[in-house]
Amino acid sequence: MSLTVDGELARSFGLTAEEYDKVLAIMGRTPSLTELGIFSVMWSEHCSYKSSRKHLKTLPTKAPWVIHGPGENAGVIDIGDGLAAVFKMESHNHPSFIEPYQGAATGVGGIMRDVFTMGARPVANLNALRFGDAENVDTRRVVDGVVRGIGGYGNCMGVPTVGGETNFHRAYNGNPLVNAMTVGIAQKDRIFLSAAAGIGNPVVYVGSKTGRDGIHGATMSSAEFDDESSSKRPTVQVGDPFTEKLLVEACLELMATDAVISIQDMGAAGLTSSAVEMASKGEVGIDLELDEVPQREANMLAYEMMLSESQERMLMVLRPDRTEQARKIFEKWELDFAVIGHLSDTGRITVRHKGNVEADIPLGPLADEAPIYDRPALNKEPPAYLTPPADPVGIEKALETLIASPDLASRSWIWNQYDSTVLGQTVKRPGAADAAIVRVEGTSRGLAMTTDCTPRYGQADPYVGGLQAVVEAWRNVTATGAQPLAMTDNLNFGSPENPYIMGQFVQAIKGMGEGGRALDFPIVSGNVSLYNETRSDTGLTSAILPSPVIGAVGVLDDIAQAVGLAMPEEGELLLVGETWGELGQSLWLREICGREEGAPPRINLVAERRNGDFVRQKIRQGAIKACHDVSDGGLLVAIAEMAMASGVGCHLQSHPRELSLHAYWFGEDQARYVIATSHAEKLMEEAEKAGVPIRRLGHIGGSDLRFAYGTRLDVSHLKALNNAFFSRFMGEG
Amino acid sequence: MKAGVVVFPGTNRERDMAHALTLASGQAPKMLWHQEESVDGLDLVIIPGGFSFGDYLRSGAMAAHSPIMTAVRRFAEKGGYILGVCNGFQILTEAQLLPGALLRNAGMRFLSQDCHLKVEGRDSIYTKGWSAGDVFRTPMAHGDGNYTASPEMLDRLEGEGRVAFRYCREDGHVQADDPHINLNGSARAIAGVLSENRRICGMMPHPENLTDPAIGGTDGLPLFKAIVEAFGV
Numbered sequence A: 001m002s003l004t005v006d007g008e009l010a011r012s013f014g015l016t017a018e019e020y021d022k023v024l025a026i027m028g029r030t031p032s033l034t035e036l037g038i039f040s041v042m043w044s045e046h047c048s049y050k051s052s053r054k055h056l057k058t059l060p061t062k063a064p065w066v067i068h069g070p071g072e073n074a075g076v077i078d079i080g081d082g083l084a085a086v087f088k089m090e091s092h093n094h095p096s097f098i099e100p101y102q103g104a105a106t107g108v109g110g111i112m113r114d115v116f117t118m119g120a121r122p123v124a125n126l127n128a129l130r131f132g133d134a135e136n137v138d139t140r141r142v143v144d145g146v147v148r149g150i151g152g153y154g155n156c157m158g159v160p161t162v163g164g165e166t167n168f169h170r171a172y173n174g175n176p177l178v179n180a181m182t183v184g185i186a187q188k189d190r191i192f193l194s195a196a197a198g199i200g201n202p203v204v205y206v207g208s209k210t211g212r213d214g215i216h217g218a219t220m221s222s223a224e225f226d227d228e229s230s231s232k233r234p235t236v237q238v239g240d241p242f243t244e245k246l247l248v249e250a251c252l253e254l255m256a257t258d259a260v261i262s263i264q265d266m267g268a269a270g271l272t273s274s275a276v277e278m279a280s281k282g283e284v285g286i287d288l289e290l291d292e293v294p295q296r297e298a299n300m301l302a303y304e305m306m307l308s309e310s311q312e313r314m315l316m317v318l319r320p321d322r323t324e325q326a327r328k329i330f331e332k333w334e335l336d337f338a339v340i341g342h343l344s345d346t347g348r349i350t351v352r353h354k355g356n357v358e359a360d361i362p363l364g365p366l367a368d369e370a371p372i373y374d375r376p377a378l379n380k381e382p383p384a385y386l387t388p389p390a391d392p393v394g395i396e397k398a399l400e401t402l403i404a405s406p407d408l409a410s411r412s413w414i415w416n417q418y419d420s421t422v423l424g425q426t427v428k429r430p431g432a433a434d435a436a437i438v439r440v441e442g443t444s445r446g447l448a449m450t451t452d453c454t455p456r457y458g459q460a461d462p463y464v465g466g467l468q469a470v471v472e473a474w475r476n477v478t479a480t481g482a483q484p485l486a487m488t489d490n491l492n493f494g495s496p497e498n499p500y501i502m503g504q505f506v507q508a509i510k511g512m513g514e515g516g517r518a519l520d521f522p523i524v525s526g527n528v529s530l531y532n533e534t535r536s537d538t539g540l541t542s543a544i545l546p547s548p549v550i551g552a553v554g555v556l557d558d559i560a561q562a563v564g565l566a567m568p569e570e571g572e573l574l575l576v577g578e579t580w581g582e583l584g585q586s587l588w589l590r591e592i593c594g595r596e597e598g599a600p601p602r603i604n605l606v607a608e609r610r611n612g613d614f615v616r617q618k619i620r621q622g623a624i625k626a627c628h629d630v631s632d633g634g635l636l637v638a639i640a641e642m643a644m645a646s647g648v649g650c651h652l653q654s655h656p657r658e659l660s661l662h663a664y665w666f667g668e669d670q671a672r673y674v675i676a677t678s679h680a681e682k683l684m685e686e687a688e689k690a691g692v693p694i695r696r697l698g699h700i701g702g703s704d705l706r707f708a709y710g711t712r713l714d715v716s717h718l719k720a721l722n723n724a725f726f727s728r729f730m731g732e733g
Numbered sequence B: 001m002k003a004g005v006v007v008f009p010g011t012n013r014e015r016d017m018a019h020a021l022t023l024a025s026g027q028a029p030k031m032l033w034h035q036e037e038s039v040d041g042l043d044l045v046i047i048p049g050g051f052s053f054g055d056y057l058r059s060g061a062m063a064a065h066s067p068i069m070t071a072v073r074r075f076a077e078k079g080g081y082i083l084g085v086c087n088g089f090q091i092l093t094e095a096q097l098l099p100g101a102l103l104r105n106a107g108m109r110f111l112s113q114d115c116h117l118k119v120e121g122r123d124s125i126y127t128k129g130w131s132a133g134d135v136f137r138t139p140m141a142h143g144d145g146n147y148t149a150s151p152e153m154l155d156r157l158e159g160e161g162r163v164a165f166r167y168c169r170e171d172g173h174v175q176a177d178d179p180h181i182n183l184n185g186s187a188r189a190i191a192g193v194l195s196e197n198r199r200i201c202g203m204m205p206h207p208e209n210l211t212d213p214a215i216g217g218t219d220g221l222p223l224f225k226a227i228v229e230a231f232g233v
Helices: A007-012 A017-027 A033-042 A093-098 A100-116 A139-157 A227-235 A241-255 A270-282 A302-307 A320-332 A363-368 A395-404 A455-460 A462-478 A499-518 A587-593 A605-620 A634-646 A661-666 A680-689 A715-729 B014-025 B067-077 B087-094 B151-159 B221-231
Strands: A066-068 A075-080 A083-091 A121-131 A161-168 A177-187 A202-207 A260-265 A285-289 A313-318 A336-344 A348-353 A356-362 A426-428 A436-439 A446-452 A483-492 A523-529 A533-535 A541-543 A547-556 A572-576 A626-629 A650-652 A673-677 A694-700 A704-706 A712-714 B003-007 B030-033 B044-047 B081-085 B101-103 B111-119 B135-142 B146-148 B163-168 B190-194 B200-203
Touching: A007 A017, A007 A033, A017 A033, A017 A356, A033 A270, A033 A302, A033 A356, A033 A363, A075 A483, A075 A523, A075 A547, A083 A100, A083 A446, A083 A483, A083 A547, A093 A100, A093 A139, A093 A177, A100 A121, A100 A139, A100 A177, A100 A241, A100 A260, A121 A139, A121 A241, A121 A436, A121 A446, A121 A547, A139 A161, A139 A177, A139 A241, A161 A436, A161 A446, A177 A446, A177 A483, A177 A547, A202 A241, A202 A270, A202 A320, A241 A260, A241 A320, A260 A270, A270 A285, A270 A302, A270 A313, A270 A336, A270 A348, A270 A363, A302 A348, A302 A356, A313 A320, A320 A336, A348 A363, A356 A363, A395 A587, A395 A634, A395 A661, A395 A712, A395 A715, A446 A462, A455 A462, A455 A547, A462 A483, A462 A499, A462 A547, A462 A605, A462 A626, A483 A499, A499 A547, A499 A605, A572 A605, A572 A634, A572 A680, A587 A634, A587 A661, A605 A673, A605 A680, A626 A634, A634 A650, A634 A661, A634 A673, A634 A704, A634 A715, A673 A680, A680 A694, A704 A715, A712 A715, B003 B014, B014 B221, B044 B067, B044 B087, B067 B081, B081 B087, B087 B101, B087 B200, B111 B190, B146 B190, B151 B190, B163 B200
Parallel strands: A083 A523, A121 A161, A285 A348, A483 A523, A650 A704, B003 B030, B003 B044, B044 B081, B081 B200
Antiparallel strands: A066 A075, A075 A083, A083 A177, A121 A177, A202 A313, A202 A336, A260 A313, A285 A336, A348 A356, A426 A436, A436 A446, A446 A547, A483 A547, A533 A541, A572 A673, A572 A694, A626 A673, A650 A694, A704 A712, B101 B146, B111 B135, B111 B163, B163 B190, B190 B200
């Protein structure tokens, strides 16, 4: 490659003129191609968080149970019994549009590596998926590839995929979101970090060989899409879940010894970012000999090796006297193991290849002088509250339409392609409860996990979008009986260079922070994905809906106390929480009236906490047999979902006089739960004492939803409608 | 009972299997790395599920040539008891210890859901925890579970009572041409088969994942209880 390094090349690598000037100042000379590559990936949005860092700092990240917050490969929280939950969510949006199968698969592979890098065995995968309009011809290709890719990787790894969420909206045409979350379990005193230590200690490369795949993936995911994106297919990495399965077993076997000083997976920006991060965090220098790097292709340049995003690779600093022991473990698992360098006291990263020094950069400035932008942010006036529209179709027809719509249809077509039972610890499988539950092996404890976001709320009011994602995740964990402990976030937005998009980002973070603080629900890890925009032939760009996705983890002391959402055989149905009839930005308004308008529902954090704490306490006391939070589609949809999960119906009482029928049944008021109980009287008394609004919904039984005014909807009929969407959409039915 | 669970690179349900055996017998099985060359002294060898060697060539094809399979073959020749589940079933057919083969699911998609099995096989330790005709629920999780064999072989398996399990509806109704009942399209809805001497059994679904009352139920436990009873604890 005989490229001339200059400002123009720097620009094509994604560096601005000012950033390139900074590079020149740091180096005191024109950088080599390899050096320019290193600066460009380390200073990319993806690696440097240059537009988001200032705002991320405002998020609540601490609590007595937080062991490691943001800054490590994943967040770590104390879950009792000397154990820790290690978790994070990460996006693979751009690759998943270009090549859906590999994009999604390597997203799952990457997030699992982040978790087992810290010494945790991955025990659950979740995902949050947002696809384009179900009517768009390309959406089916993306859905098919993404679902196959997630399953292909997770199933082979033997990590159960237990939960997630899926939305469809035209704003994701050409820019789907694939956010993957992994939760692992580790001994809390055996957490492995990335900070390198010990001058002279060997730097060891393990895992797959390095090829030319994925070069400049980090800069690709920091640019918007255009017609040339499909020609970027070679930059999408190819996943090999079998090798990663070997890698997790080999790493965990090695971590049971005392050989590992520090470890970092090679994710975005590959060897560059792992080497730079380990050395910078440890405040040491690092010397790399690229001739020692296991290579899959011939004649690779230093530049290519440093920027390759080949998957299933790890970098470790080992105790020198344990290196041979480590080598034997990796040989047993038939994985490459190579000492590719040493730690130095120079404070520099030095890269040698074929006898030449290809890069020699001071680490301090590379990290410390990385650009940070305080980008201008503008807010749009949030829409006014909606004047309640009349009901054009009637309650029964509206329910039938809603539960058959893409956003509320049964997701079983998706989750039936994911192994959800492997490891033998899955207490609540996908669809069985508001959060998935897996037992902590060898204990009676359970982890409750969910992912949540309602982008249409965020589009109307980004602050509410951020806040609502937090409270819904908290409710979903609560509705199983678990105590919500911490969150990971995946912030998916358009271009931060557009002040209105930047405004969305800033407001969403404000909302998330406020929710986290009010609910003692810190954010311990996360990922930012910006530039989620597509440019059409006419040159116009369109951004996705602001999508601050929350992944949440909670703990149940005894899994026997967990409840699901399926309607029990008998008892009474109650509603916890107050109903005003919020139809602004509701699915009813969109699906029945064809309008995406109004302000999203108001959120009252005091009510959220009070109602949720009450529900959780009653679940733990055994007073509640089933519980479902009220969210998308409102109260009647929540009741129908409970009925469809078991086939048991309910005889519904009439609605409160002060509300119109459709506002009552389909309003998306927050802080509400539908609960099934055999102790309605007592529960109502206790709720009143606790200041928790509660009302009777009806008597459980029969096989239909029966309204007070006499009409009935057969549960099996609803179920057929609910199940129809995916097979029809995929042309398989 | 001395049981061993074979672990190939890529095996991923060995812990589930060990958990089920421990629940049924009170003792943990021995884990056998694929490079071991002997399985002597064991009562039962279990080949669990997963993606051995990534299933990259063909499911189970590479594992069938692992060093331990030579030992397993010898073990079989001496009349040893072997259970293969999911990838284990695929490996046993690739190793020709069981007849037939497992093709890609008829719907061309991975299937992970509960199914129902009808117990048929006679005189085997794997089926005697139930009565013939009993129906039990069990999870399945596979991409290549579509059982196939020559019509002559299928006739023979049926004639000799060597069809251990068939996919069925909750009420026991078997219908091979109904994709909602015979989910992966297996020939004659066969979910599990027995060797001629009835000591080797292969099956696709995962009874080991329904053995713990805290994890969804114990519908699969009779299989393991019966095995333990056959050999004594």
